[in-house]
């Protein structure tokens with residue numbers, strides 16, 4: 001296990017697309033995926049039939065898979081992938097697509113995530129999510145992820161002395177960011193007092209700690225830097241990327257994720273360190289998980305995220321821009337698209353295309369993913385460092 | 392401590408009854424091992440035969456060494472509550488009626504962490520005792536209890552939901568002439584039953600036990616499990632008031648197949664022991680199923696007293712044993728039919744009882760008081776299977792190990 005990873009040199013991320021989310025949709029995952037795919041292909045000037053690589057992530061495609069999508073959408077790729085990793089799917093899709101492009105197995109890979117949200121689909125998704133959840137989590141009150149993360153948040157607070165204000169700061173800052181993003185589901189400001197007065201959902205988690213399930217989609221394209229330059233597309237390069245699954249399985253409750261095993265390698269590959277980052281995109285299904293990532297990515301010591309963030313301004317104009325589009329907490333969680341939202345926004349940011357949420361002069365970003373509560377914790381973790389092209 | 396449950400007010404027949412719902416019931420095949428252990432109230436987990444790792448959630452292969460040999464073993468049920476939550480929102484209709492709901496993660500001293508129900512008297516981050524019980528869907532679930540008993544702890548909503556506690560409930564004991572009835576009536580009265588009805592067949596015949604039963608406050612009503620009409624009359628009058636039914640009707644005579652010359656006794660054995668169960672269930676089962684969510688005195692359990700010979704035939708009572716096997720098989724069907732309502736079916740398997748019919752058999756024999764104790768224990772635990780007395784327990788162990796070997800032993804092939 002000691003071989004050095006090869007670099008991601010020569011790989012470009014282009015054409016970031018986010019389709020504005022909706023609370024409920026009568027349309028299907030196919031519909032949402034098609035819209036994001038079209039957005040990215042149109043931006044790059046590629047016809048669907050000419051696309052030779054395709055990667056999809058979705059929870060609500062059933063009974064179809066990515067195979068059904070090729071016929072449904074008229075694609076004929078020579079490289080095809082499906083990423084069942086929820087919140088880690090964006091970074092993982094990027095990693096795989098980048099290697100396919102480097103190796104010449106595909107010229108252009110479209111990475112797309114999208115889900116619909118019908119009135120009853122969240123409950124249905126929950127009840128068939130995983131065998132361990134079915135056997136050993138749902139019979140205990142059927143609180144879904146809120147209950148698991150309620151337990152996890154209780155343990156984090158108990159172990160490290162974190163307070164509700166520590167979580168609130170993240171939620172309040174993201175809401176401020178979301179107000180600048182016309183695609184966000186949340187459109188009203190949120191104050192710390194409002195956060196603290198939120199209705200209890202699954203103690204100690206309250207209303208504003210939870211994401212709003214919704215429908216939406218996200219996409220980006222992976223191609224060579226040469227190809228991106230030929231097409232005159234603004235692009236980001238990949239400085240490094242890691243993923244890890246089922247790490248620290250003997251920890252009785254999750255306080256850290258698989259990043260801790262690979263993070264040194266990520267920073268080493270990238271040639272940067274945390275202080276060089278212009279923005280940070282964490283997977284924010286609950287604020288405690290963002291704090292866990294800020295620690296495990298190396299921004300501060302374990303258990304100190306509350307204290308660390310207390311001295312920071314996490315808005316797009318602040319000194320620690322975090323989840324600049326509002327993240328899922330204020331933007332909504334569109335199923336597997338929640339694993340793409342931070343990455344797609346970061347590609348916009350480092351290529352100067354973020355518009356109203358643009359962090360001034362942003363060139364470098366770290367993005368992390370966290371996915372799949374198979375039973376009592378998130379199993380999949382991933383992270384990447386990207387940089388605006390021509391830097 | 393838990394707030395004690397108050398006696399429920401009289402029901403207003405014009406109020407709508409709560410619709411019966413059950414908690415999420417889907418399980419993998421491996422997880423049914425937990426359910427099988429819960430049916431007897433045992434706390435068991437899979438332990439790897441190759442490396443000794445304890446597994447949870449239930450698996451098909453060891454998470455340490457990939458062995459597929461994962462036998463279920465009794466585990467010391469103690470641990471520490473590491474963290475908890477109180478669920479205040481859910482999309483599940485069973486739990487939505489019962490919020491808020493306390494759940495948490497307990498680290499078992501034997502190894503794995505487990506998400507479980509948390510009894511209201513457990514202090515945060517305290518040491519706990521774990522029990523494995525059937526929930527209303529009939530599946531095994533883990534509940535964390537305080538390390539030591541607390542006042543009124545049985546009245547905790549978590550525990551009340553998984554037990555078939557007789558307190559505040561109305562009980563029908565089917566056969567007043569069975570010698571075990573006085574002990575049943577007394578044990579249930581002591582367990583807090585609000586009303587005890589006792590069935591009496593051929594109630595024009597003299598009945599010496601009447602006064603003893605009336606002295607414990609029981610009400611004697613006509614009931615004959617071989618007479619469909621009498622059961623219909625009973626259902627009309629009492630169908631909506633029976634929360635626990637204890638079917639102790641029994642007809643027993645010695646003899647097997649060719650040592651009898653006709654089928655008359657066998658017909659009577661089946662008539663009472665097997666078809667009697669069926670008639671009772673047809674008359675009273677539907678009403679009980681419709682009342683499983685009916686507040687403090689909701690319908691909660693159906694109890695059959697069966698001979699352990701239902702599992703394997705004892706040839707000296709071969710024909711009777713066949714009627715018990717038939718009753719057991721019917722009870723499995725009935726249990727499945729009760730499933731959607733959450734009504735629990737409990738079989739109490741007893742060894743030879745201490746009465747005139749078992750006089751030729753050697754000890755140990757089960758006393759009526761012992762059966763009554765186990766009935767109440769089984770109701771408190773919400774069990775599906777209770778083995779009463781050493782003979783029944785021994786027979787169950789041997790049955791689990793090898794039914795064919797047991798058959799040969801029962802028919803005189805063993806030492």
Ligand SMILES: [Zn+2]
Pocket residue numbers: 439440441442443444453454455456457458
């Ligand atoms: Zn093993």
